[in-house]
Amino acid sequence: MVRDRHGTPIRPRVNAHTVFSWVRTFYQDLARWAADEPTRWGPWVAPCPVRDSDSDTDHSKNRARRKAAMDQRTRTLLPALPSLVKAVERQLKDAQTCLATGRETSAGAPFTTPAGETLLRRAGVSSRVYADDPATGRRRDLTVEEERAFWAWAIVEVLRHTGMRIEEALELTHHSFVAYQLPTTEIVPMLQVAPSKLDQERLLLVSPELGEVLTAVIHRVRRGQQAMPLVSAYDSLERLWSAPMPFLFQRRCGPEDRAIPRNYIYTCLNDALAASGLTGPGNEQLRYTPHDFRRIFVTDALRSGLPPHIAARICGHRTVDTTLGYAAIYPEDVINHHRSFIARRRALRPGEEYREPTAQEWQDFLAHFELRKVALGVCARDFGTPCVHEHACIRCPVLRPDPEQMPRLEEIHANLLDRLQEAKEQGWLGEVAAIEASLAAAEQKLAAMRDLAARHTTVHLGMPDLRGVVARIDSEQRNEDAKGQS
Structure with a gap:
């Protein structure tokens, strides 16, 4: 006691x-x-x-x-994650709209926020945008609100797509992007995670969704410049300052650029959660920590069928037991029954499921993304699963169409119309039904392609090029040598 x-x-x-x-x-x-x-x-x-x-x-x-x-x-927290993602996206859009409206409003004039609030633009010569709330009498810094909403959205997206530790995410730099060559000719972007807890670096695949988030972060940090600012970050655990590096998580503080510390991430995340209004079973406000996203990532990956030893390699765990300890899927009795079921099926299932993946298995896991590439886009089937639609990609519902292949699909659509006309003239009723099914699926895929082309643009991660930096350093060194000789 x-x-x-x-x-x-x-x-x-x-x-x-x-x-x-x-x-x-x-x-x-x-x-x-x-x-x-x-x-x-x-x-x-x-x-x-x-x-x-x-x-x-x-x-x-x-x-x-x-x-x-x-x-x-x-x-x-896992069931509430989609609501949190929508909440931070909505808060970011509202904050950006409110800031843009405030900039366009003259000093002393009222304007309305997306939430329906009426604010008065405050006069001043600062680069920040201030507004007074007549209802509460409080002065609001719209620039700070937009900045915190952006970094809350960025950290939620990065952590939920990668499962990284918070210190690993804050140590990401512009040099972390790596172009990985698959066994044939396709090149996929990957993130090189610096050693943190276990002093082991690893590579993570950059999905299209994660690529859009990182592109927005790079665009914001650059602020129209050709290169990202070089800043030093303080490691509170090692008690050391890092060398100047182009960190992704950095922001402008007055006249200088600074790396974002961990406490600022907690502040942005807590503000976003307070504004979202998400509550738990006891009607209390939900609270997410950065490490919660790592546990959610592991749990969701194992629920989706990813082998545990592959998930351990992605998360940077030394043993599979650590990865399984992160997962919270079933109660204890269900786990025991499931393990008993696996033991009875050992004769039909592989005997080495929970072990470190070999180099060949890791290459097969990476090559899976190459096998999903088809003429009209990308097949979204899971790892280790065969095609259950007999490679009928036009009719397949898991095909993720590529807008750049729209001319090819339009040509296939025109060919289907000609074949349908010929089948009707020849009286091939069975062929007519099959072609009509393919034609309906092709029209649906064309509509999806047009929608993707209207909503998305090409994601450019901005791979760093050090040749210009090296040439500039050499030029400065030669100038200093010339001054010293004179």
């Missing part, structure tokens, strides 16, 4: 294992000091009252209790 200064019990102790560790450490220190100075510390040596079994049992119970709390937290 935790007691006050008068000895009265206040509440049960949350973690007694810490107290046991302190007591055991104290008695071990006395024994070690007595070996060095027997005269001084020898009389104080005594057997430790805390047994090994007490400490180990308490530690096991505390670990199981913590695991159960994390699993319950993941099961609560």
Whole structure:
């Protein structure tokens, strides 16, 4: 029990294992000091009252209790993730619209926000846009609101698409983009994650959705310049400043650019959650931490059928047990029944499921994205699954059409019309029904292509080119040498 200064019990102790560790450490220190100075510390040596079994049992119970709390937290936050994504997107659009409207409004004039609030533009010569809220009498900094909404949206998207640790995300630079060559000719963009917790770097595939987010971050940090600013970041764990690097997560603070610290990410995320109004089962406000997105990423990946050893490699875990510890999918009884089912099916299933993937298996996993490339776009089937539609791509509902292949599909559509006319003239009724089904699917794919072409543009990640930087450094060095000789 935790007691006050008068000895009265206040509440049960949350973690007694810490107290046991302190007591055991104290008695071990006395024994070690007595070996060095027997005269001084020898009389104080005594057997430790805390047994090994007490400490180990308490530690096991505390670990199981913590695991159960994390699993319950993941099961609560995972269903609310789509709502959070929509909320941060809406907050970013509203903040950008409000800031643009405020800039266009003259000083002292009223304007209406997307939320229906009426604000008065505040006069001033600062580059920031301020507005007064007549309803509350509070002054609002629209520039800061838009900036926090953007970084909240960016960190949510990056963490939920990659499952990275927060320190790994903040250490991403413009040099982290790597062009990976698949076994044939296709090149896919990947992110090189710097070593953090386990001193192991790894590569992550950049999906189209993640590519759009990173492009928006790069465009914002550049601010119309050709190169990204070089800033130094302070590592609070290592107590060191990094060399100047083009970090992706950086922002303008007054006259200089600074790397975004971890506490600013927490501030932006908490503000976005407070404005979203998302609540949990007990009607309390939901609270996401950056590490929650990592647990959600692992849980969602395993639920989608990704092998555990592949998920461990993506997350940077040394063992598969660590990856399975992150997942919160089933209660304990379901897990036990599932493992029993796997044991009965060992004769029909591969025997080495939970192990480190070999180099060939990792290459097969990367080559899967090449096999999904078809003439009209990309097949969205999962890893390790065959084509269940007999490669009838026009009729297949999992085909993700490519807008650049619209002329090819229009040619196929015209050919289907000619074949339909010929089948009707020849009286091939079975062929007429088959061609009409393909024609309807082709028209649906054409509509999807036109919609994608209207909503999306080409994603350019802006691969860094160091040739200009090296030439500039060489030129400056030659000028300094010439000045020194003169």
